[in-house]
Amino acid sequence: MITKSLYQEVILDHNRNPRNYGSLDNANRSAEGHNPLCGDHLSIKINLSENLIIDSITFQGESCAICKASASMMTANVKGKTQADAETMIKEFRDMAVGQLEPDDDHHLGRLTVFVGVRDLPTRVKCAILPWHTLHAALNSITTTSTEADDDPMHISIGNAS
Amino acid sequence: MTPIESSLRSSETSMFNVEQIRSDFPILKLKIDDKQLVYFDNAASSQMPKVVMDRMLRYQTMEHANINRAVHYLSETATAEYEKSRHKLKNFINANEDREIIFTSGTTDAINLVAHSYGRKFISSGDEIILTVLEHHSNIVPWQMLAKENGVKIRVVPINDAGELLIDEYKKLFNKNTKLVGVTHVSNAIGTINPIKKMIKFAHAHGVPVLVDGAQAAPHMKIDVQELNCDFYTFSGHKLCGPTGIGILYGKANQLNRMKPFKGGGDMITSVTFEKTIYNTIPHKFEAGTPPIAAAIGFGAAIDYLSSIDLSTIEAYEQSLINYATEQINNIPGIRIIGSAAEKVAVLSFSVDGVHPHDIGTLLNQEGIAVRTGHHCAQPVMQHFKVPATTRASFSFYNSMAEIDTLITGIQKVQKVFL
Known part of the structure; x- marks a missing residue:
């Protein structure tokens, strides 16, 4: 069962020592993400350059290890990328988490495939996705987002998270 | 001996x-x-013993028809078994009469019933309801909905760091506007057993009725509603080794009688014309539509099982x-x-x-x-x-x-x- 490998050393390490954790003074994009089902929340701050490159990105918040490690690895991976590349990764990560993209398929996720195991734990999919969800909101100047909002493009409706 | x-x-x-x-x-x-x-x-849901499953299977295999309707054998059998379950529940909590037991879909449904049928009739603008920090959302939100609609104020009993209600603070919350106390018998989150008998006595001394959410208490201790003297008590079947979709609201007959109906429909009426509808008596007044008959009978079997232990x-x-x-x-x-x-x-x-x-x-x-x-x-x-x-x-x-x-x-x- 893939679940057994969800808490791999790389995830535990990012949970213990999250990268890009903290605030960002010169941020020009930011968003707050909430998962009302478990009370987890995190904020993401970005400095997006004029030519739409993520120059810097930080996150802060209170969450489980899966969410925190996902946020840490996400920030490390999208830093220096264009907004368009980040959006591609957001979509790919979401697809992987819900079983619509396999680690062997073509993608840009790199080591982020370590989160593939969440697809076996429907209640934990949202933990892994929340940072991506919030990143999408920040890039699109939506200041708050929720895993439970009906109009959210990242919303996983009941029955879809298989 | x-x-x-x-x-x-x-x-x-x-x-x-x-x-x-x-x-x-x-x-x-x-x-x-x-x-x-x-x-x-x-605390979320208990498991079901085989005797309860067997009872529901037997009902569905040999006894099923709609209740309170036809004169045929199956309908009469189903009605009798459904009412037997009500009687078992009445004995289980030592209510005074069978008609004081209303079948609901669960505790949430029962609290919503009281908030609607009692609350919207007897609690209005300027009135106050006392709840506690230990309530499950199901004993908060229906009252907030009433509060928003009718301009009712909700006052909340705080807890200490052990998770016990501060009874002195509870007593201070009463005034001439207090119209109802809603309190959980046992906290679902941390297990505290509240001193509800004392709280009910105090509320009654101020002429205030009390609704007790017993969802987390009924599975764990003997409940005697007459000894408690509560006005309303509610719990769910699926936390007592029974099926989901069934629960009860106990209410004192005099309270239930003066309340307005909750849901309109079949069974809750005596006669219907487009000019005038006469409502049925309790408990039927609060049981509109076909109830989950198998679940109610299964609930009765679960009560038998628990009582046998x-x-x-x-x-x-x-x-x-x-x-x-x-x-x-x-x-x-x-x-x-x-x-x-x-x-x-x-x-x-x-x-x-x-x-x-x-x-x-x-x-x-x-x-x-x-x-x-x-x-x-x-x-x-x-x-x-x-x-x-x-x-x-x-x-x-x-x-x-x-x-x-x-x-x-x-x-x-x-x-x-x-x-």
């Missing part, structure tokens, strides 16, 4: 054979990925479980128990330093252990203890000491992963 013989006998009957009890519950034999299931999510035996055994679990968990460094009321049921809510409850829940699941993690639909309790969520192990009489050992080992494994 000599006194010695008699005391031997009583110690024999109080001997609780948990292995024999466990064999009544087919699901307890289940394996989760090769690990023996350890079911500690009983005896609630005081269950209570004593569960107390030995919580005492053992508390002692064992206190031996593990880095664990904080949330809720340490002097009087509590077998619910153990805790946090582990440096580990989020959801990670604990997922890792314990890998050991076959089912616990609840989250805010337990009781966010005000979480806010008091300044935690976003807890891990909750809630025990039932079919749990064993050995299962608690498995939980303790599981928690230690979680701590190792996050070292």
Whole structure:
């Protein structure tokens, strides 16, 4: 069962020592993400350059290890990328988490495939996705987002998270 | 019988054979990925013994038709069995009359019924309702909806750091505008047993009726609504080894009689014309439409099953479980128990330093252990203890000491992963 490998050393390490954790003074994009089902929340701050490159990105918040490690690895991976590349990764990560993209398929996720195991734990999919969800909101100047909002493009409706 | 013989006998009957009890519950034999299931999510929903399943199957196989309708054999049988269940529930909580037992879809439905049928008739602008910090969202939100609609004020009884209600503060909340007290008998999040008998007496001295949410109490202790003297008491079948979709609202007949109906439809009327409809008497006034008949009959069978074990035996055994679990968990460094009321049921809510409850829940699941993690639909309790969520192990009489050992080992494994 893939679940057994969800808490791999790389995830535990990012949970213990999250990268890009903290605030960002010169941020020009930011968003707050909430998962009302478990009370987890995190904020993401970005400095997006004029030519739409993520120059810097930080996150802060209170969450489980899966969410925190996902946020840490996400920030490390999208830093220096264009907004368009980040959006591609957001979509790919979401697809992987819900079983619509396999680690062997073509993608840009790199080591982020370590989160593939969440697809076996429907209640934990949202933990892994929340940072991506919030990143999408920040890039699109939506200041708050929720895993439970009906109009959210990242919303996983009941029955879809298989 | 000599006194010695008699005391031997009583110690024999109080001997609780948990292995024999466990064999009544087919699901307890289940394996989760090769690990023996350890079911500690009983506060969310309890498991069902085979006798209850068999009873529902027998009903569906040999007794089913709609109730209160036709003159044929099946309809009469179904009606009689449905009403027998009502009678069993009446005896179970020592209500005065069968008609004081209203079948609802569960506790939430029952509270909504009272908020609508009592609240919207007797509580209006400027009036106040007293609730407590320990309430489940189901005993908060229906009242907030009423408050918003009718301009009613909600006042809240605070708790101390053990998770016990501050009764002096409760008493201070009463004034001439107080119209209702809504209180949970037992906290679902942390297990506190509230001193409801005292609270009811005090409320009545001020002419204020009391609704008791008994969802977490009825599975664990003998309830006597006449002794408590509450105006309303409610609980759900699926937390008492019965099926989902069924529960009861107990209400004193004089209260139920003066309330307006909740849902309109068939069965709740005596006659209908487009000019005028005459409502049926209680309990039918509050049971519009075809009820979940099989579930109601299954609920009755569950009550028979629990009564055959005896609630005081269950209570004593569960107390030995919580005492053992508390002692064992206190031996593990880095664990904080949330809720340490002097009087509590077998619910153990805790946090582990440096580990989020959801990670604990997922890792314990890998050991076959089912616990609840989250805010337990009781966010005000979480806010008091300044935690976003807890891990909750809630025990039932079919749990064993050995299962608690498995939980303790599981928690230690979680701590190792996050070292």
